[in-house]
Amino acid sequence: MANCIVFHTQIASVLEVLANAAVADICKLVDDDYAVFRLEITQSQKENRTLRRKLQLLELKVARERAERTIRPSSVKILDRYRGMARGDGNLTGGHRSFVKPARHNTWRGDQPINVDEGSGTSAQNVIVIESADTEAAGPGVKQERSEGEEDPQHSSDIQTGAPHIVTEDLTTTPAQPRDISRTPNAVLKSETETLTRLRRLGCPPTPRSEYLLYGNQSHRTVLSHRDSGDALQTGNDPTCSYATETEKIPGDVPVGLDTNPIRGDWNLYSSSVYSEGFLDKKGDGLVVDEVTVKEEGDDPLTWNADQTHLGEGQSQGNTSDFLDYRESLEPNPNIATHSPLHALRDRNPVSTSMAPSDSHGRILFDQVLNSNDKARVQAGEGGATSGGTKEKRFFCMFCNKGFNCPQKVEIHQRVHVGVKPFSCSQCQMRFSQAWNLKIHQRVHTGEKPYSCSQCHMSFAQTCNLKRHQRVHTGEKPYSCPQCEKRFSHQHQLKMHLKVHTGERAQYYPQTSGHES
């Protein structure tokens, strides 16, 4: 019995031990699981925090955008305002910003409506980015913009990371991001415009020189990228942030902007950042002056009226590619090549056509330019490149040597070469290099036809069209073929007709006609 008791006792103790061991195991398992679970919870919480933070950042961004839209409907304009100068612009284009076409359209989305109107809301961030891009020189401006709402350090960091970097960023680097817009020619132009603006602020008159500088900058930056694209350039300029607060506008241009809301879609971003900036109308007439003239063509998102760009004809339409093309065309031209603005700019010598470059490099180029200008002057005296006039034309276009009697005229004229089109229609995507052209264009939308024929009910939006029309009544045919007796009322008609003589249409008109000379 005693043995039995002992045995039971031992069993009990063994069981107890086992039980304890089991409990310990269980506890251990529980603890382990709990630890794991806890770890998971911790991780989840971290994730939640991260996501929440991101959400906050996004909200901040959104809020900021809204604030900019509402508080500063024209913020874009302001930003866009001359940061620098070109065409593009565009991007170009502080004042000028508008001018250049984005070559690598990549920056531009093909589907992007180029409308200048409001609406599309660009995000502040985008704006900032663009600005920053533009602004290389303008640094400070960018900060101003940012200052608006940067509560969240991260947020600000996000944005700023972009901006500051952009500022120092080489525009020629690869594109493909929103920021790329800045690389567009327009952006370039804008920055250029900014440069101009700066020069002006510094007391330097916007002489052709500034243009050179701008131009140079462009070539330096974007031209390259544009070229790469091989697409028609789109001119978009974007001004740099630094000019954000600036109200300067390009001389000679009156911002007749129709846009009331600068901040709109991507296009707006583009435009605003690129071109508009410098071109917003001080008067606030409503005409948007900033965007770059861009034309959508097929897949090339930002084609700058590539089809219309005829640098050779002096009508580049703000296309970076045009710009490039122009540059190319210049090279082979002995008269112009030597003083190609691109070269001059490349050296970045702030030398005006009338001033000597600071460094030897620039000096050479500059001298060349001067020589060219001298030639131009001679030509002018001989009725050459200069536009007629009794006034002395002391200012010459660095691109074509055309002479003008004041630097502002040169600046405006050079937009033709650079592709800067600071004046944009708020009702369509059309852009213009001169305010007046925009004004005339808007008659298309308003239906205004102030010029009416005294002999019929016809009325026209342009005086020249009326004059041409009146030939119908007078029977006048001012265009006569020098090789035959035919006369035409339309110059184009004569032009087409002349092909008969030149043989261009020989295949259609056998020379048996006797017109062949």
Place this chain on the structure above:
DNA sequence: CTGGGGAGGGGGCCC
């Protein structure tokens, strides 16, 4: 092919 109109580009002039 011709006639005619729409519209943009750009230089010059005037205020």
Place this chain on the structure above:
DNA sequence: CGGGCCCCCTCCCCA
């Protein structure tokens, strides 16, 4: 000096 406007040129489209 700068802006507004005029004028001309040119291209494009349509009937």
